[in-house]
Amino acid sequence: MGESTTPAVGRSVFVRVPATSANLGPGFDSLGLALSAYDELTVTALPAGELEIEVTGSGADSIPRDGSHLIVRTIQHVFEAFGRTAPGLRLTAHNGVPHGRGLGSSAAAVAAGVLAAAGLLEGDVDLTDEDLLRMANDVEGHPDNVAPALFGGLTIAWIDETGPHHKKLLVHRGVSPVVFVPETTMSTTKARSVLGPEVPREDAVFNLSRSALLIAALTQSPDLLLAATEDKLHQNYRAASMPETDKLVRALRAAGFAAVVSGAGPSVLVLADGPGRRAEAARLVASISDTPWETLMLAVDFKGGTVRETPVGADRHDS
Structure with a gap:
């Protein structure tokens, strides 16, 4: 870990996270499948205390534009968990995952927030897959949707005394x-x-x-x-x-x-x-x-959530 405690103002990351379907019938609270509908967002570090939120797509009219926004809360949780001070944020999001329909919209937001935080912290704190799942589970409360949102494919998720875990499996091409x-x-x-x-x-x-x-x-x-x-x-x-x-x-x-x-x-x-x-x-x-x-x-999404750094000023969601 380096000495930096906050990312440089203007540092920006692009995140893409798939929809998910949990349970799949009998696999209650344990099985999840990533599907090819996506939330996309760009998150940019601003001076401390500043917050700008722009949301389009599913559920946009009902989503808060303040610190109660789920992605904002998740980013702040990750920074605090690793002893870092969260920057101000500019969030530009397009929701392709239907909201409130059983396709993991809240899990997608949490996974997006965790990945955005990981991208902004890269080089100072490098999060493992175990860290990503633990941070997401902290916010979401159960790992069955966040696991496929983060890692793609078919996932088996469980929790033991050490925290949440997952196993990713490849789905038959005939499904x-x-x-x-x-x-x-x-x-x-x-x-x-x-x-x-x-x-x-x-x-x-x-x-x-x-x-x-x-x-x-x-x-x-x-x-x-x-x-x-x-x-x-x-x-x-x-x-x-x-x-x-x-x-x-x-x-x-x-x-x-x-x-x-x-x-x-x-x-x-x-x-x-x-x-x-x-x-x-x-x-x-x-x-x-x-x-x-x-x-x-839809197709089965095998990739899961992705994050990459974007050039300063490239505050657009592109794929």
């Missing part, structure tokens, strides 16, 4: 995700509030078997995805709070598609075993639902 996004939103807090403190033992055993099978299906045998995405721990309990989502999941599964609630909902994720099958799923949704659903034909 073709499609997400159906409704106009309505659902807060994660509300979605969790309907879950009871206990589940029957047979339901726990059921989900253990399906979670193990899901790893095999996503990495080796996509033909097993329908059986592997069955769940008894959380989706049925949440059904009453998002009836249109539950109706769509049931209809898709009855037609043979591996459909699940994406994260806490209300979006629906289908893990098809090929591009042709996901196109069939999209046609089915269009034919059976009176509710408007935006169809996102």
Whole structure:
């Protein structure tokens, strides 16, 4: 570590972070998948105490433009955790991850903040992958979404006495995700509030078997995805709070598609075993639902979040 305690005014980094879908049916609070919709932002160090925030894209009208902004709070947390003084910040962001729809928008913001802080601190404090995950988990509270947002691919996340950990796996090339996004939103807090403190033992055993099978299906045998995405721990309990989502999941599964609630909902994720099958799923949704659903034909993001330094004054989000 060097002697510097704050980055030079004008130092700027560009960050790109993918959407994520957690749970994937049976893998409650442990499995997550990175998807190819992105938040992009440029963060520039300003003199201490200054703050400028510009946000476009999903949820822009409801996002605060002060120190309560999640990315700003995350950057400050990382600086404080490593004994550094956070600079003033100029944040220019475009949100490509749908907000409040179960696609990891808050995890994307937290991951973006951690990566931005790491970029601004580079050369003074060099954060490891373990540091990145620990900092993100500190803010987000659980690692199932932030792990794939940071590292990409399919991730298994867990916490022990030493902190959060993850294992990244490569997804079989035959897996073709499609997400159906409704106009309505659902807060994660509300979605969790309907879950009871206990589940029957047979339901726990059921989900253990399906979670193990899901790893095999996503990495080796996509033909097993329908059986592997069955769940008894959380989706049925949440059904009453998002009836249109539950109706769509049931209809898709009855037609043979591996459909699940994406994260806490209300979006629906289908893990098809090929591009042709996901196109069939999209046609089915269009034919059976009176509710408007935006169809996102996405790829699995294998790269995860990225950060790079940008030239001074290049305060634009480009890819």
